[in-house]
Amino acid sequence: MNPSPRKVAFLGCGNMGSAILSGLLDALDEIKSGDARTWNFTACTKTERSAATLVEKLGQHATRVQVLHGQNEEALADVDVVILGVKPYLAKEILSKPGIGQALAGKLVISLMAGVSVDEVHDLLLPLATEAPNAATYVVKAIPTIAARYRQSMTLIERSSSPLPQHHEELATSIFNFVGSVKVLEPNLMDVGSVLVTACLATLTVPLDGLLDGSVIEGLPRRDAMELMSQGIAGLGALLKHGGHPAVLRESISSPRGVTIQTLLSVERENTRVTFTDALLHGTEYLQKMRSKAEARQPSEKDKA
Known part of the structure; x- marks a missing residue:
């Protein structure tokens, strides 16, 4: 098995990304071995203002993170793991930029985008495969909560329908174990699971x-x-x-x-109990509708040919 990767890039680092990053840095600070210091982090935001906000949020940890803005390709260079925390409607625009396919080749991509399946992320990456035809990009979907900031997240990881290298599976789990607990769910249960953990916090x-x-x-x-x-x-x-x-x-x-x-x-x-039952059902239904709309926008196999 490959050694545990130590270089992690956050592509899009809003509230969720900064919460995970802060929790990771706090957890690594508590590990006494020098091995914890070999972890390297890069975070790339869309604007200079959001980069400055992230630096402020990270506080004392800011010196341990390279914070960039509008430099996605540079952020992805020489990293092992990419945590994709962009808004779903921005994913296509960001991932379609020249050079991104080459930068993602062979890496583990952890998607934090609720309502976007692993297959949909692969569809976004498919046109980029020509940039690196001999190196696959591996995608895992994870739904953490902002309680990751205090290492109390309940993170859901979608069980992959296609085989992943064992070290990638272990790495995805270990990253989120640093910031709380992890539960692996089948793809058909991710929507209701996502709404449930969100409901617990909102x-x-x-x-x-x-x-x-x-x-x-x-x-x-x-x-x-x-x-x-x-x-x-x-x-x-x-x-x-x-x-x-x-x-x-x-x-x-x-x-x-x-x-x-x-x-x-x-x-x-x-009837408060029924109100909360309905809230969960309506949230799950909304996620499912989002996916159906996204799938309807995807080109058919005939169109791809």
């Missing part, structure tokens, strides 16, 4: 805001309420992670005539 903030507002109304300062709630969420996460079922947890802390059952009753009266 949709659930709506009821949490409501709890904070209620706490303030009752006289508890918002900062204190946030502290209490944050630890409560961490505790809930630990219980769920160790096998606790939500219904069992609710039952175990709902005493007869107690306060907890009163709060639960208020939530159930508003």
